[in-house]
Amino acid sequence: MAKAYTPGLKVSARTTHRTRRLLPIPGEVKVAVGDVVKANDVVAETFMDGDITPMNMANRLSCSAGDVAGLMLKEIGEPVKAGEPIARSKGIFGAFKTEVTSDADGTLEQVSSVTGQVMIRGAAIPVQVRAYLSGTVVEVLPKEGCIIENDVMFVQGIFGIGGETEGVIQVACSDHGETLDADAITADMKGAVILGGARMTAAALRKAIEVGAAAVVSGGLDDQDLKQLLGRDLGVAITGSETIGITVIVTEGFGDIAMAARTWRLLAERAGRVASVNGATQIRAGVMRPEILVPLEAGENENEIDPTLAREAGLLELGTTVRVIRDPYFGLLGEVSALPAEPAVLGSGSRARVLEVRFPGGDTAVVPRANVELIEG
Amino acid sequence: MHADPDVPALDPDRIKVIVATDCGSTTTKAIMIEEVDGVYRQTFRGEAPTTVEEPFADVTVGVVNSVTELQELSGRRLIADDGTIIRRASIDEKDGCDIYISTSSAGGGLQMMVAGVVREMTAASAKRAALGAGAIVMDVIASNDKRRPHEQIQRIRELRPDMVLLSGGTDGGNSTQVVQLAELVAPAKPRPRFGSAYQLPIIFAGNAAAQDEIERVFTTQDDATGGFDLSVVENLRPTLEQENLGPARDCIHDVFLEHVMAHAPGYDKLIEWTDAPIMPTPGAVGDILQTIARTQGINAVGVDIGGATTDVFSVFDGTFNRTVSANLGMSYSISNVCAEAGMDDVLRWVHLDMEERELRNRVKNKMIRPTTIPQSGEALVFEQAVAREALRLAYQQHKEFATTLKGVQQQRTVGDVFSQEVGGSSIVDGMTLDLLVASGGVLSHAPRMQQTAMMLIDAFEPEGFTTLAKDSIFMMPHLGVLSSVHEKAAMEVFERDCLVILGTCVAAKGQGKLGKPCFSYKITGGTTADGALAFGDLAMVPLAMGATADVEVTPARGFDLGNGPGKSVTRNVRGGAAGIILDARGRALQLPEDPMERRRAVTRVVEASGMYDDLELAPNGA
Secondary structure: OOOOOEOOOOEEEEEEEEEEEEOOOOOEEOOOOOOEEOOOOEEEEEEEOOOEEEEEHHHHHOOOHHHHHHHEOOOOOOEEOOOOEEEEOOOEOOEOOOEEEOOOOEEEEEEOOOOOEEEEEOOOEEEEEEOOOOEEEEEEEOOOEEEEEEEEEEEEOOEEEOOEEEEEEEEOOOOOOOOEOHHHOOHHHOOEEEEOOOEEOHHHHHHHHHHOOOEEEEEEEOHHHHHHHHOOOOOOOEOOOOOOOOEEEEEEEEOOOOOOHHHHHHHHHOOOOEEEEEOOOEOOOOOEOOEEEEEOOOOOOOOOOOHHHHOOOOOOOOOOEEEEOOOOOOOOEEEEEEOOOOOEEOOOOOEEOEEEEEOOOOOEEEEEHHHEEEOOO | OOOOOOOOOOOHHHOOEEEEEEEOOOEEEEEEEEEEOOEEEEEEEEEEEOOOOOOOOOHHHHHHHHHHHHHHHHOOOOEOOOOOEOEOOOOOOOOOEOEEEEEEOHHHOEEEEEEEOOOOOHHHHHHHHHHHOOEEEEEEEEOOOOOOHHHHHHHHHHOOOOEEEEOOOOOOOOOHHHHHHHHHHHHHOOOOOOOOOOOEEEEEOOOHHHHHHHHHHHHOOOOOOOOEEEEEOOOOOOEOOEOOOHHHHHHHHHHHHHHHHHHOOOHHHHHHHOOOOOEEHHHHHHHHHHHHHHHHOOOEEEEEEOOOOEEEEEEEOOEEEEEEEOOOOOOOOHHHHHHHHOHHHHHOOOOOOOOHHHHHHHHHHHHHOOOOOOOOHHHHHHHHHHHHHHHHHHHHHHHHHOEOOOOOOOOOOHHHHHHOOOOOOEOOOOOOOOEEEEEOHHHHOOOOHHHHHHHHHHHHOOOEEEEEEEEOOOOHHHHHHHHHHOHHHHHHHHHHHHEEEEEEEEEOEEOOOOOOEEEEEEEEEOOOEEEEEEOOOEEEEEEEEEEEEEEEEEEOOOOEOOOOEOOOEEEEEEEEEEEEEEEOOOEOOOOOOOHHHHHHHHHHHHHHHOOOOOOOOOOOOO
16 A cells, blocks of 8 residues: 555646547558647548448348349449349249349448348448647657647546547636636637636536537536436446537536636636647546646746646655545645554544545544545645 | 476375465455465465556566565565576475466456347357356347347447357257358457457357358458457357357357467466466356355355446356446446436435435545545445445346246146246245355445445345355455365365355345234354344344354244245354344335335334444534
8 A cells, every 4th residue: 555545637837748649440641750730630541441231132032042142233342322223033934023222332242142141331431530739740650640749738637528629718717716607608718618617517518518619627517417418327437429519627526626726727827728628538447537738839837847746756745735535525625734654443434544634724634545635736 | 388288287185385366457466375284274465566557567577576475474485586486396395385376357357249149048148158257248249139230230340359259049950140140240340459460269159050151251251450260169059958158168268368368468477377277357256156056055146346347146056147247336337326226226225314416426526536435424324325226236137147048948737827937037046045245345345244244135135044254355266266276275265264254144035014023033052032023123133253053933924034934944044243134124125115214214224233333423414
C-alpha cells in the first residue's frame, strides 16, 4: 500500500502533448512528418469492407443448394443493383420461371453449393480520421495513422459524455463556485466550448444544445439531470459515442461541487481561444478520462509553475492540499494535518489507513486515505 | 511444458512444498503450501502489482516480486540468481519448492464469441463450455437469435474476440445450418484484439459430418489478416439428450495457452516455469468447487463479486455451471446495478432514511472513483444493499442459465398432464444446496461476518439447511490448479485454511401471514436452545466456529425445511461467527409492499441479526 490515495487528474498550464490518430484498419495516411495540421483536417483515410447481405437463394428459387450456382444470372465478382434480377429458376417446361432480384447494391461475392446461400458485399465504407488537435505531425505510422504534437494547456475531467469536438472557449459563470444555469447561456455561444463553474443544471444543458454549443465544461452535475439528458440511466462508465448534440465534461464529480479554482482560472484566461474537447470516458483497466486541450503560442503560460509535476512523485505529506472524494465530506478541500501510521476503525466498522484533514474553517476530520485525492494548486 | 512427453508425471508423495500464484488484472497473489505434520497447510502469502502493462510488460516480474515476499516471510530461498523459481532436487533440501503452478486473468482474461445453430440448444451448450473454461462470453450468435443475418455479421465485426467457438447440429444430423453459420462468421472477418498478425482461432465442436465443409469455409477465405486457425474437436452436443463439453473445454484451454497467453507479455516464460498448465482464474475456481462437491458428495454454490463483474459457480448433482454477469459489480459497475435493479429495489434493504437524489450522486461518484471505501455507517448500509441486489441479479441470471438440456424429448404419461414442464428447467435448487461460498471485497471485507451471512441469505435465499462460508484470502484459484496435480493437498488446504465458516442458515420454504407460526426448533450439542418462530421473524443462535450442534426443526403446515411440508428435519450443523441463523421470512423472500411496514420488517431483521449494532452515524447526518 505505497499509495493509498487516488492521484489527482492532470491539469497542466503548459505541456507538450502528443495525440495518436489511428485508423481501425490499415489504410492511407494523408500527411507527412513536419506537416502543420488544423484540428479539422483529415490525416488518414481507408475503406472498410462493405456490409454483407446474405440471401437464401435455394429457398427463394425452390431448388436444391447444389443447383443455385447454375441458376445465377451474375458471375462472382460482378456488380449488382438492388432490385436487379440476379437468379432465375428453370420453371416447368420453360414456363413459370421464378426470378429473384438482389436485396442490396454491391458485388456478388459468394454462392454456396452446400447451403444455397448467396452473399452480396455492399460498397466499401469510407473511414476518415481527423487531426483533432492542431499541431505538427511528428511521426507517421505507415498505413495506420500519425502522431501530432503541440504545446497545449491540458485539463483532464473526471467524467464526460459525447465525442471529439472543438470550439472557442466562452465563459458563462463569473466564478468557479457559481452554478451554471440556463440564463447564462446565450445565442452567441453557438459552436463554443462553454465554461461553467460548479454544478451545471439540466436546463442549462438543454439551452446549450438549443443554441448549438459544441461543449459544456463545469465542476459538477446531478445524476438525475444526466439521466434526463440521456433519456436513460447510465449503467456502465464507457462513454463517448452519445449523440445528444453536445459534449459535456464534468471536472470534479457528481453533485453540487465547485470546479477546482486553478482549473477554472486557467480555462477562463484562455477565453476566446480554440479548444479541442473529448468527452469519451472509460473507467476500466486502461482508464480514459475526458480532456480539454488548448494549443498555446510560444512563450505562453511558460512561467506558470506546474504543481502536477511538483507532486508527480506524489507521496502524501503534512500540508498537502487534498480533496475528500467520498461522503460524508465529499468535495471538501483541506490540508493534511496528521498521517497516523496505524490503521483506524471507521464509522462503518472497517479498519483502514487514515489521515487527518484540516478544513479552511479550522475543523478537522479523519478520513480513509483511499478517499482523498491530491489537488494541484 | 506439460505437454512434453519427456517430463515425468508429478509424484504426489514428492510434493511437500508448493508455490502457487494467481496473476490478476491488478495484483499477483502468491501463496505457499507446506506439508506440516502430515497435513497440507497454507503457510505464507505475498502479493505484488501485476506487471503485464508498461513499463514492465512482463508478467514474470510481478510473479517474482510476489514470490520474493514469500521468500522473505518464510526464510526459504525460492528465487534463483537468474530470477527463476527454484525447484528442489530432493525433499531434504532446505531451499526451493517442489512444484510451481499459476492461474491468470491478467490482460482482460479470455474473451470469446460463441455461435450455435439453435439458441436454446447447441448455442447454449457452447456458451456453457466457454464459461466453464473460464471465458468471458462477449456474444452468442445463433440462427434463431432474432437478429437478421446482416445484423449478426455487423455484431461479429464489432467484437474483437480472442477465439470463436462454433457448434451446431447433432452428429449425423442436418449440416446445412451450421455451415451457413460458418459462412456468416468467415466473411465478417472478426478482428482479434492482438493485432493483425494474429490468426484468429476457431474451434469447431459441431456435427461431425459438417467438418469438411467447415474446413473449406475457413480455409478458402482470402484474407489479408492471415485468416483463421481452425481446430476441430468432438461435437459438444452429439445427440439432443447428451452434452459433451469436455473436449471443447480442453481445446479452449489449449488454444488459450498457445495463442492468447503467448501474446501476453512474459507469458512465454511463465508457461515454461509452471509444472501444470496455466489456467484462466475462473476456470480454476470452478475446478476446486467441483472437486469439493465430488469428494464430499454435496451441492455447492460459489460467488465472487468484484468491482466490475460477478461470477457465480454451481455444482448440483455433479453438474457444473458457471455464469459471469459482466456488468454487475461494486465499483466500476455499481451504477449499472442500481440502473438494472432500480433504486427502489436497492433501498428496500435499507433501514435508515436516505435521500434518492443524493444517493444517485454518491453511486456515480463511486463509479468514477472506484477505489474509495465507505467511511460512514450509512455508506456501508447502502453499499451492502447494492451488493444484495448485485448478487440477487447475478444469481437470477445463473439460475436461468443452469438448466436441464433443452430440446430433449420427454416421455409423458396421462399423470403428467397437470405438471408438464417445458424442457430446460433450472437445476439450481435452494433446498438441496449444502454449501454457499462467498468471495470478493464487499463480502470478504465486510466489517462483521453477520453482514456477510445476511447479504448471502437475502440474495441467494437458501432453503432448508445451508452452510455459509467465505474464502479467507481468495485462494480458490490457486487450489483449483493444485487439485489438478495434487487433489489431497488442495482439499486439505481448502478445509483448513481457505474456508472460513460463517454459520448455518436454516430457512423455511413457503408463504404465510405475518405473525402466524412458521417453525419450532430444538438445538442440542455445541449449544442448547429451543423456541418457535412466527412468519416474518429471524433469529440467531450463537454457535462458535469449529463447534457443531444438532438442530431439530418442525415446520407448521405449508412450510418445508427439507423433508416436505409440515415434516420435521434433524441435521448436524456447523457454527461460525454468525452462528445458526433461523429464518422464518418465507421463500421466495418477499418484503412487505407498504414502505412503512417494509421498513419495520427490515429493522426487525437488522436488530435480530445484530449486523449493524453500534453503527456510528455520519457526523453531518449525510
